[in-house]
Amino acid sequence: MLSIISTRDHEPRERLDFWNELIGSTYDGMSIDGVDGPFNASLGVWQSDAFRIVRPRSRPAMIVRHECGRTSSTKRTFLMHMTTQGQIEMEQRGRKSMLGPGDLVICAAEEYYRFNAATNHEMMVVEFDGATALDRLPTFEDHVARPIRAGLPGTRIIRRYMDSLWQEGREDLPPGQSTVHANILLDMTIACLSEPAGTLRPAADRTLAQLEDAIGARLDDYTLRPSSLAADLGIPLRTLQDVAARAGTTLNTMILRQRLQRGTQLLRKHSGASIADVADACGFSDPSYFARRFAQHFGISPSEYRSCN
Template structure:
């Protein structure tokens, strides 16, 4: 690049058509007063200033940028950026697209009206950019490079979010009372760990609350005791497995949802639905005979 002191780029030769896809990453030091735009891109493009100075303009607003400042170009939004005439910036960048890009940036407070973040941990961000650039250089396995780049981009966005906490667009943990946060944690634990042997004592110990207090607060939040909530999750999963196309045996379904004893599982299922798991499956097959042959 004749208008740069140096210019390096790594291109993703096999970008996935997923929710967040890295296109390319690189670094450059343009000559004094070098300018890009006014123009538009059809992808997101992030620049982090490594040294020097420059300006960034978007939606009629101008931002004076220095080391650590990160500015984001949005698809189809008119922009201009230019290096300072006496102390031109150097920067690293990454381009990406995908349906998750806009909502994810919005959640960390980055929008066309708030397009600049000041990075505090420049060393970490520089390392992530460096790894992104290297991921696309000389790899024999472009599929693996794409996976690596997606992970690095998410880590990079996490750093931007950490430096932009006053603009985060979702509830932070600090705004939620401790007991409410612990109840949410209990709900997540039971919803994810239903296949494991779980007791209220284990749950209370994990969350640091007395079992009676936790049970009372849990029921106040959900309308169910922790163990009845766990039973509900297990029975819903049992129904999914009985009506799905997996054709698992009743023993296998029982162990999949946290019951070592299939007979006890069948007893609990009958209490909830009035029929045994086998009868429930047969009834569903009679209601949907085509499903039985799928």
């Protein structure tokens, strides 16, 4: 099930200490240093029988996992980090790289590594058993600390898959499905590691894919605006507007289209949910406005759409 923990309910002077205690209990040997200003963060955890997805979000910070945190000299664990917002410098085994939205990187959990986030940022983190990963891909170890870029088809697919899983996190998975999804996550990650860099999209197409993914990750956020997308991606607003224009649309239209499309999915899946609940889950604070835009876009009201599906 999905749980969300935040620093919001703690006094500002206590937040960093609280966060270090929380993160240290989640990942042994990890510590956080705030950069500038009051520290704020949240941590989403989706724990199932066979895997766990952790989704930390915070203000600028230095995240370090110390080698002394290893629990067993023989255990091997890999962590797949996918950046969903912000810009983060990553270092492990003497390798440094800058990660942007949609980029992923593999870390060796029992070794020292560091993330230096100079901006507000968010990541999705999945843990893989080392023996299983190496059995599936004997060269898995070679990919540690080598970033896999967002422009590759494999990284785009795994980002969307993880976002979809996250949307289901408020409900328990049916028996047996947890293991299936854990295996799929590992196989998709291996596919990303094995993908040739020559399949990268042109720069404009990569930015469009990043933009669509960033919108999809925040559809339930009432405050989502073109300016906040630019801040999340670390890309100038004018650049994003130009990318949308070349695709024959606008940023506001992209946001609206994805919200309405999410609405159709929720109307089909959750027959007992009210229209107001569906509107809220899609980022509409006013159910009447949601219903009006839905009818304009699909030519049918949300209630009528549900009855036909």
